[in-house]
Amino acid sequence: MIEQQPDPLGADVDPIGLSIVPRRTLLSDSIDAWFPLGPGDRPRVADEQAVAAGDPLAELLREPRTIALPRSPGRKAPVEPGQPWSAGTSRRVRGGDAPPEGELLFRSGGRWRVAASERFETLVAPFAGVVREVRRGIGIRVAADARAIAGTDVLAGPTSGRLQIVTAADGQLRAQHVDVGAAGAIIVAGARMDAEALARARAVGIRGVIVAGLGIKERRDFVASERRGQAAVHGLPQFGVLVLDGAARRPIAAAHMALFEALEGRSVAIVGHPPSLVVDATGIDLPMPAPDAVRVRSGPLTGAEGRWAGLAGPRRFPAGVSVEAAYVRFGDRAPIAIPIGDLERFA
Numbered sequence: 001m002i003e004q005q006p007d008p009l010g011a012d013v014d015p016i017g018l019s020i021v022p023r024r025t026l027l028s029d030s031i032d033a034w035f036p037l038g039p040g041d042r043p044r045v046a047d048e049q050a051v052a053a054g055d056p057l058a059e060l061l062r063e064p065r066t067i068a069l070p071r072s073p074g075r076k077a078p079v080e081p082g083q084p085w086s087a088g089t090s091r092r093v094r095g096g097d098a099p100p101e102g103e104l105l106f107r108s109g110g111r112w113r114v115a116a117s118e119r120f121e122t123l124v125a126p127f128a129g130v131v132r133e134v135r136r137g138i139g140i141r142v143a144a145d146a147r148a149i150a151g152t153d154v155l156a157g158p159t160s161g162r163l164q165i166v167t168a169a170d171g172q173l174r175a176q177h178v179d180v181g182a183a184g185a186i187i188v189a190g191a192r193m194d195a196e197a198l199a200r201a202r203a204v205g206i207r208g209v210i211v212a213g214l215g216i217k218e219r220r221d222f223v224a225s226e227r228r229g230q231a232a233v234h235g236l237p238q239f240g241v242l243v244l245d246g247a248a249r250r251p252i253a254a255a256h257m258a259l260f261e262a263l264e265g266r267s268v269a270i271v272g273h274p275p276s277l278v279v280d281a282t283g284i285d286l287p288m289p290a291p292d293a294v295r296v297r298s299g300p301l302t303g304a305e306g307r308w309a310g311l312a313g314p315r316r317f318p319a320g321v322s323v324e325a326a327y328v329r330f331g332d333r334a335p336i337a338i339p340i341g342d343l344e345r346f347a
Contacts, residue, residue: 017311017326018345021294024150026255026346027286031148032132034273035123035158036139040064040103040115042084043134051125053160053269057140061117066105069112081106082137085114103137124238126160126269127278147281149259151210154272155219156226157240161186161207163268163279165260169212170251170303175200182206186268186277188260192249195221198241202229208240208270210260210277212252219247240270242277250303255289255346262286289346294328299342306330308345312337 035057037043042059045051069085085102102116129144164185167173171190175197183205189197193211195218201209202225214222222241229236244256252260262284269278292308309327315337316322326343327335 015292015308017340018292018294018308021308021326021340021343021345023347024344026150026289027259028148028150028276030143030145031127031129031271031276031278032141032143033127033129033158033271033276033278034139034141035271036273037135037137038064038115039105039137040117041123041137042101042120043136043140045131045134045140047131047134049131050129051131051142052128053125053267055125056122057125057131057142058123059120060123061115062119062121064115064117067102067114067116069114080104085112085116123158126158126238126271127280144278146278147286148274148276148278149256151242151244151275151277152246153214153243154270154275155214155222155241155243157208157238157242158269158271159186159208159238159240160267160269163260163263163266164188165264166190169254169257173197173211178204178206180204186210186270188252188257191251194218195225198222199225202236202239205237207238208242210242210244210270212243212245213247213249214241214243215247215249240272242270242275245297248302253295253346254305255293258287258289294326294343294345296328296338296342297344299339301336301338301342304330309335315339 037058038061040061044056044058081104083104085104102114105113105115125142127144127146129142131140132143133141162185164182165188166182167190169190172192173189178197178200184207186208187206189209189211191212193209193214198209244252263279266279271278294306294308296302296304306328309329312325312327314322315325317339323339323341325337326340328338329335
């Protein structure tokens with residue numbers, strides 16, 4: 001849906017109309033991250049407690065199950081949902097031996113149901129901050145003044161590591177090119193990555209991946225692989241995938257890539273709520289895109305980036321669609337009319 005037009009504005013940029021192009025958050029000055037908890041998970045922090053990167057936030061149940069307590073649990077048994085429960089000296093419950101600890105869920109048929117497991121894994125803070133809220137069985141909120149680069153989705157995680165660029169913005173990292181030398185790093189993997197490459201990255205000790213797009217099949221395969229890995233006897237270290245743009249293949253935006261190049265080698269963290277890359281950018285000026293920079297987010301030129309060159313008015317595009325358009329200049333070529341709905345700009 002493009003229409004070649006002569007340059008009506010010469011070399012000057014017309015800012016009129018630029019404000020109607022959808023804005024996309026690129027970088028925030030603080031982060032307020034939420035770490036979900038499930039029934040039976042045990043918080044290890046309190047409200048307003050300061051935490052450093054790597055400090056434990058909670059103990060999470062691995063392979064949780066629901067058990068039924070006897071009808072007469074004794075005088076010391078908790079009587080309210082959400083309270084912690086301990087098997088004490090009596091390990092016999094309906095269905096066999098009970099795990100040593102758990103959390104009361106609800107009462108049904110005269111029996112309390114408990115969420116419990118034989119094994120726990122530790123949820124650690126991926127960045128330094130202050131705990132703002134702790135809600136048992138719901139989540140923990142941690143705030144910090146660190147900068148946050150926004151994405152669209154996070155799979156697995158949270159995780160942390162040093163930032164390393166391993167391919168170009170429009171590259172595709174394949175399994176045979178995943179290097180063990182990147183162990184411990186969060187890597188920038190370009191436009192696309194398949195499930196095999198993600199599994200290879202996980203196996204060699206890479207802590208996270210940043211990629212422009214990740215297809216539906218790759219997401220499904222990765223989530224299934226994570227479930228199998230977490231069910232193993234010793235589990236797996238934390239690993240996360242930050243998707244910047246969605247499922248379609250496109251290059252990493254120049255605005256994102258400029259930030260990654262400026263931050264390469266620094267410690268960063270991937271968090272899922274909100275989906276972000278958290279960075280401590282103390283003492284560094286981070287590059288921001290030009291005010292008139294725009295990016296095509298859909299259509300035949302998806303992923304292309306250029307400069308705003310003014311409004312083009314209503315234009316008729318293929319398939320008989322007439323929509324409001326704008327002129328965008330790509331490099332030294334004459335501006336092209338593109339539907340305004342197909343554009344975005346970073347702010």
